[in-house]
Amino acid sequence: MASKIGDYKYYWKIIVLATFIIIISLSHYVTGTEHKYHGLHEIYRRLYYIPIILSAFWFGLKGGIICAIVVSFFYLPHVIYQWGGNFLTDDLPRTIEIVLYNIIGFVTGFLSQKQMDATRSLKKTVKERDESYDKLKHQAEVLVQTEGQLRRADRLSALGKLSAGIAHEVRNPLASIKGTAEILSDKFKPGDKEYEFVEILIREVNRLDAVVAEFLDFAKPKPPELKLSNINDIILSVLKLTEHQITISRINLRTQLEDSLPSVYVDPEQMKxxxxxxxxxxxxxxxxxGILEVGSNRNSSEIVCKFSDTGxxxxxxxxxxxxTPFYTSKKMGTGLGLAIVYRIIEGHKGKIRFSTKENEGTTFTICLPIENE
Ligand SMILES: Nc1ncnc2c1ncn2[C@@H]1O[C@H](COP(=O)(O)OP(=O)(O)OP(=O)(O)O)[C@@H](O)[C@H]1O
Ligand SMILES: [Mg+2]
Known part of the structure; x- marks a missing residue:
């Protein structure tokens, strides 16, 4: 409804009002008082209410008053020169009309101004409400995140307590089983059925021991030993380690490591x-x-590493x-891989996020702050 200066609609409205006033005034002056249709003046002078009300509606109180004054100025010479200008006698109805222009301009302007102010304040309230809603939404998200972290921390502290027991209750018997199996294996020759059984026993004991070791590592994490390191070098050393597995899995590896990344303070072993x-x-x-894409780059304050697969x-x-520790969908998985990753990244004040689409692939993104000392 209201238009501001500079807005093209504002100028259009002024042009419309001016056109109205000019056409109505011309009709007044062209159809003189001696004209055979001079009776039309009764209608003409009422037509002036159209621009006055429109102006009040469009521009509020100021618009109503200014338009009424302009109309009065356009109409006055007609009353003076064509009707005789006897304001208080013969031309009294025209005098009253001029007064009415101004009263209508003021009243409609006042009412429309009130309406405009109410709309403006409503818009402000809606905007404030939207802002509060956004703030609330953000706080709720932070709360959910914090709750997740707390739940994880809770599980982790329980794990810490468990770990001492496990070390004793599982690892020691495992060592005895392995020792006994090794003694037994000396009693049989390769090729014997029993020898094969004992070999399986030793292999499984080793696997169990590795799982327990991984678990203990996780339950009692070491604080990171920060060293100024080049992230690309760490990524390349891991790719070298996994090169063989990548090739035999028929995976096409694509790397895009940004040169001249700044060195950062990280624990290279943990990042590995x-x-x-x-x-x-x-x-x-x-x-x-499939395709494995490994990338690194820098944004303003972080180093961003990406691992995308088409899995x-x-x-x-x-x-x-x-x-979540121990969550796995794999037969032989321990479900500690990502829990360890999460904890290490947290220890480096970094961030980890992922995006994924079923049957299309997954991308894990890690952000490490550059001034991490
Ligand atoms: N890139 C990925 N694509 C698809 N699923 C994934 C991917 N990374 C992780 N997952 C899912 O997340 C689960 C947890 O992963 P995590 O590494 O913690 O444990 P895991 O791989 O099952 O076992 P491990 O302890 O041997 O790593 C996996 O079992 C798998 O279901
Ligand atoms: Mg894993």
Whole structure:
């Protein structure tokens, strides 16, 4: 409804009002009082209410008053020179009309101004409400995130307590079983059925021991030993480690590592573990081969590392549990890979996020702050 100066609609409205006033005034002056249709003046002078009301409606109180004054100025010479200008006698109805122009201009302008002010204040309230809603939404998101972290921390502290027990209750007997199996294996020759059984026993004991070791590592994490390191070098060393597995899995590796990344303070061993876990997950997600893209780049205050695969993707139900210790969808998985990754990145004050689409692939993104000392 209201237009501002500078707005093209504002000028259009002025042009419309001016056109109205000019046409009505011309009609007045051209059809003189002696004209055979001079009776039309009764209608002409009432036509002036149209621009006055329109102006009040468009421009509020100021618009109503200014338009009424302009109309009065246009109409006055007609009353003076064509009617005789006897304001208080013969021309009294025309005098009253001029007064009425101004009263109508003022009243309609006043009412429309009130309406405009109310609309403006309503818009302001709606804007404030939207802003509060956005703020609330953001706070709710932070709350959900914090709650997730707390839940994880809770699980982790329980794990810490468990770990001492596990070390004793599981690792020691495992060592005895392994020792006994090794003694037994000396009693049989390769090729014997029993020898094969004992070999299986030793292999499984080793696997169990590795799982327990990984678990202990996770339950009692070491604080990161920060060293000024080149992230690309760490990524390349992990790619070298996994090169063979990538090739035999028929995976096409594409790297895009930005040259001249600034060195950052990280624990290189822990970061190796992060990249290794992510790459191994990607490889395992592409049992029939695919493309693995590994990239690094810098944005204003962070180093961003990306690991994208064209694997099976992660379903909606799985997504909420990814970083939960022991959550796995794999037969032989321990479900500690991503929990370890999460913890290490947290220890480096970094961020981890992922995007995924079922049967299309997954991207994990890691952001490390540049001044991390
Ligand atoms: N790139 C990926 N593509 C598809 N699913 C993935 C990917 N990365 C992780 N996942 C899913 O997240 C689960 C948890 O991963 P995580 O690395 O923590 O454990 P894991 O790989 O199952 O076992 P491990 O302890 O041996 O790493 C996986 O079982 C898998 O379902
Ligand atoms: Mg894993």
């Amino acid at each position: 573990q992060v990249f290794l876990n992510l790459i191994i997950n990607s490889v395992q997600a592409m049992p029939d081969g 099976v993707g992660i379903s909606k139900e799985q997504q909420g549990n990814l970083f």
